[in-house]
Amino acid sequence: MTKKIGKINFCTSVDGNHESKKRYVFYSYDKGSAALDFRLKNQKNEALDLTNVTVKLLFTAMQDNKERKFTYLDSQPIIENPEEGRIFYPFPDKLLNYEGEIKGYLYLDFEDGSHSDELSFTFTVVRSKIDETLEEVNDIYIKDFEQVRNEVFEAAKREKEAIEALRPELEANLVQLNEQVETLGQKVAINEVETDRLLQLIENKGVLTKKDFVLALARGYFEFEKELNFQGKIVGSMIENPNNASDNILLKEGNPMPTPNDSLKDMSSYPTPENARVVQAFNGTSSSSTSMTGWGNDDYHPFVRIQWDVVETIRRWLGEEYYLSFHAETMEQRVKFVEKGLWSITPLNEACASHFDEAKDDWFGGISVLWYDNASKMWNEFGRNEERKRIVMTQTIDKQETRRFLDNKGRVNILLFGDKANRIGLDYSKATLKITYRIYLTDILYYKRDPTIDRMQAQIQQLWDEVFKN
Secondary structure, three states: OOOEEEEEEEEOOOOOOOEEEEEEEEEOOOOOOEEEEEEEEOOOOOEOOOOOOEEEEEEEEEEOOEEEEOOOOOOOOEEEEHHHOEEEEEOOHHHHOOOEEEEEEEEEEOOOOOEEEEEEEEEEEEOOHHHHHHHHOOOOEOOOHHHHHHHHHHHHHHHHHHHHHHHHHHOOOOOOHHHHHHHHHHHHHHHHHHHHHHHHHHHHHOOOEHHHHHHHHHHOEEEEEEEEOOOOOOOOOOOOOOOEEEEOOOEEOOOOOOOOOOOHHHHOOOOOOOOOEEOOOOEEEEEEEEEEOOOOOOOEEOEEEEEEEHHHHHHHHHOHHHHHHOOOOOHHHHHHHHHHHEEEEEEEEEEEEEEEEOOOOEEEEOEEEEEEEOOOOEEEEEEEEOOOOOEEEEOOEEOOOOOOOOOOOOEEEEEEEEOOEOOEEEEEEEEEEEEEEEEEHHHHHOOOOOHHHHHHHHHHHHHHHHHOOO
16 A cells, blocks of 8 residues: 655746656655655646646666666556546655665657656655665575675686686697687686676666576576566557557468468458458457358458567667677577577467357357467467357467577567358457576676687586586
């Protein structure tokens, strides 16, 4: 329950009075109880009508003498009473994990396409005394990154000494190692700085606990789970969502199945100008359907193609810098890089289909949900619903050497495919995609690819296996 509410009353103006004079202080222990309550008025000192208006909030903080923005917050501003110009923003926990002064900016997007920069405000987050005891337990947020970085490099120094002790035994098989180690030693200073920057990027962009960090060192990778959804895809919303879904009304039996890059408008079997359309459900709060009757034969399937943009989702999560650090500049390079770390996908779809069997003079259900393997160029079924009511169809699909989840545009493709009939309908309401993504330590430590490091990969792996064989 929200108990600590900072109220900010503000009248829109062009006279330079843009910043609120309020200076609220919140504490790290205020999780679930802190919020900001904005009351906006127009230049006539009347309540600003926020009907059909989208509110955007940007938060920044100073780091390394630069103003940097918070890019991953799970709380959205709520327009409580549009006619009264009231906006309510409950603080997400991740904002309260930061310690220091935070600056906020409030923007409005209007239905006619115009925009307005309305307000800036400042508040401070202070670490609560009770949080200081968290250093005594294992599962804590990493507050002192410098300490963790030093521990990593101290561990690396110890392992280097262990490798040096083993080198006489291994030199018979690694005659070129001495010269290459000297070359690599010249790169250590640069690589430490670059590695530090990448680890800092991971820590800044997500919640990383000390337990997660230790586990990553033991198994060789960081592992994250993220859920993709269609939040912001509701009709009338101005929130951009990288994911896409379209239904095509009908597909004639025997015609080629849709592929990731097919234009659904071009392949529609139902000859109307409508053809493919953007779906308006899949947000879990409403449903949508498509249907057709009176064909007089049993040769048509209703279907919906869903495309989850994983490459763009990771860019928004970790930033453009993440890809550029690993020299993944083109879409082809990014697809290859993300595919390596995409360990599993778990699609969830809530849908059903119905068709009329003239021979039996009765209605029946029947819908399959499939995922597209870009290696075999085939759809693979992972869920089935025989009923005429919507049920959830889901399954975790693990990475295998012969599978490739992403198409050439970095998307995971899912297909809802109804049984064929002459009178058919397809009803859907919710879809999400959970991904398990790994960032490998070997990529972080050796991401600065050059000929010397490339030649050493096999030899370093031999040394690694020898050192850790017990």
